[in-house]
Structure formats: structure tokens, C-alpha cells
Amino acid sequence: MTSPRRSAFVPGPEHHRIVVLTGAGLSARTGLGTFRGPGGVWDLEPELEAAMHAGRLPGSIPQLWSVWGRMAGIAAAHGPTPGHRALARMGAHVITQNIDGLHQAAGSEDVAELHGSALRATCLDACCDWRAPTTPGPGERAEDHGVPAACPVCGAPTRPDVVLFDEQLPATDLDLALELARSADLFAAVGTSGVVFPAAQLAPLAREAGALTVLVDLDPPSQAGPRTGFDLVIEGDAHEVLPAWERAVNGVAQRSFLDPFGS
Numbered sequence: 440m441t442s443p444r445r446s447a448f449v450p451g452p453e454h455h456r457i458v459v460l461t462g463a464g465l466s467a468r469t470g471l472g473t474f475r476g477p478g479g480v481w482d483l484e485p486e487l488e489a490a491m492h493a494g495r496l497p498g499s500i501p502q503l504w505s506v507w508g509r510m511a512g513i514a515a516a517h518g519p520t521p522g523h524r525a526l527a528r529m530g531a532h533v534i535t536q537n538i539d540g541l542h543q544a545a546g547s548e549d550v551a552e553l554h555g556s557a558l559r560a561t562c563l564d565a566c567c568d569w570r571a572p573t574t575p576g577p578g579e580r581a582e583d584h585g586v587p588a589a590c591p592v593c594g595a596p597t598r599p600d601v602v603l604f605d606e607q608l609p610a611t612d613l614d615l616a617l618e619l620a621r622s623a624d625l626f627a628a629v630g631t632s633g634v635v636f637p638a639a640q641l642a643p644l645a646r647e648a649g650a651l652t653v654l655v656d657l658d659p660p661s662q663a664g665p666r667t668g669f670d671l672v673i674e675g676d677a678h679e680v681l682p683a684w685e686r687a688v689n690g691v692a693q694r695s696f697l698d699p700f701g702s
């Protein structure tokens with residue numbers, strides 16, 4: 440069964456509520472794409488990847504500050520991509536697997552962050568509600584990131600608010616993601632595999648609720664298509680596809696020459 444593959448699709452006037460699930464591919468051009476890949480930090484320093492497992496807490500906290508602080512620093516230095524900016528400008532609701540804060544930096548609000556945020560600290564005690572924004576950059580100590588090493592509420596150690604292997608996704612963000620998927624009339628997955636969690640769950644959910652579902656990928660998996668919950672598969676660069684969608688949504692024939700951040 441062949442998948443429908445179209446590149447000419449843009450949202451129409453019937454799409455009032457656009458919900459987009461984003462993954463690492465959207466942030467790849469900031470330099471984060473090489474973080475995990477071949478020759479990336481985890482390849483060169485495999486002990487750091489081992490530290491990403493929940494079972495290594497609390498001894499791994501210095502490595503967590505180091506890794507996520509560096510990652511947040513790379514993202515902050517580059518800033519949002521054309522894809523991030525287009526999503527914010529078209530008023531899309533965002534569900535993201537990324538922890539780099541670039542959707543908020545682009546102006547998106549109420550982002551469901553399924554994997555947490557490298558720009559936020561939390562308490563090691565999962566029952567404690569303390570959270571605080573961090574300062575991106577190097578350093579193995581909480582203080583290097585602008586937060587205290589001990590939780591001001593309960594005294595437990597603080598840590599980056601990033602979901603580790605073997606940790607559950609944050610319930611509030613997961614609930615928001617499910618609610619957004621159910622309420623979409625256009626649901627797209629961008630920069631993330633369309634065939635594994637969470638796209639594999641969210642796209643069918645959105646589709647059942649009546650949304651048109653679209654996968655945007657430079658190199659879509661061959662099995663992506665109607666059977667995995669996507670009505671359309673667009674083989675293309677998110678940084679070209681999403682600005683075209685934004686122009687369609689906002690009724691702009693071509694990008695303004697006054698826009699210094701345009702694609």
C-alpha cells in the first residue's frame with residue numbers, strides 16, 4: 440500500500456486549530472542535531488549517556504547539569520529556527536519532545552514539553568513542586584546554572600528538569616498533549632519519527648477526533664501513512680514547509696522584507 444505523499448499541501452481556512460508535535464529534527468540545525476548522533480557528545484563521552492538513566496541518580500546530578508547546561512547553551516546561542524518561528528507566527532499549539540526551550544523563545548505559549556526542559560531546575564524529590572528557571576551554560580554545579588544545590592522547599596538536591604531514561608513523562612504535559620491532539624483540526628508531526636511514541640499515539644487520536652493528520656519529514660519512514668495515523672506524508676524540509684504554511688495561514692503572499700528573522 441503506497442502512502443499519499445504531497446508537498447503542495449498548506450492549511451486552509453477550515454483549519455482553525457493547528458497542533459504540531461515536534462522532535463529533534465526541528466532543532467537539528469542549531470547544532471543540537473549532532474549532540475546525540477555519530478561523533479556527538481554521547482558518542483565521544485559514553486559515560487555521559489549512561490548518566491542519563493534515572494537509576495544513576497543522585498550521583499549523576501553533576502553530569503546532568505553539565506550535559507543539559509551545554510545543550511541549553513547551544514540552543515540559546517543559536518536561537519529559534521525558521522520552523523520554530525513559523526509555528527509561533529501561525530499560532531500553532533505545540534507539543535514537543537525537545538528540551539531546548541526554542542518554541543518559547545520563538546513566541547509559542549503553553550507548549551506541552553513531553554521530555555521536560557533544560558532551561559528549568561526541579562527537585563530530586565518527585566513529590567516536591569519546586570521549579571525554577573536556569574541559566575544555560577557550562578558547569579557541573581547547580582549554582583553554575585543560577586539555582587541552589589538544595590531545594591529551598593524541602594532541602595533535597597536540585598536537578599535539571601529533563602526526563603531521564605526510565606522516568607515517566609510529566610503528567611501535566613502529557614495530559615495537555617492528549618487534550619491538544621483531541622482538539623486539533625490539523626495535526627502535524629515534524630522532525631520526529633511518525634511511527635513510534637508519542638506520534639504513533641497522538642496522530643491516531645487526533646484523526647479519530649476528526650483532524651487531518653500530516654507527517655512532515657525529510658526522509659519519511661516507508662511505513663508512515665494512513666495505517667500509522669497520517670492522512671498525508673510530506674517529504675520535505677520543515678524549515679521550508681512550515682514557513683509556507685505560515686504564509687497560507689496568515690494570508691501573506693511572500694515574506695515581508697522588513698522581517699530580519701525570515702526564512
Ligand SMILES: [Zn+2]
Pocket residue numbers: 562563564567568569590591592593594595
Ligand atoms: Zn524540594
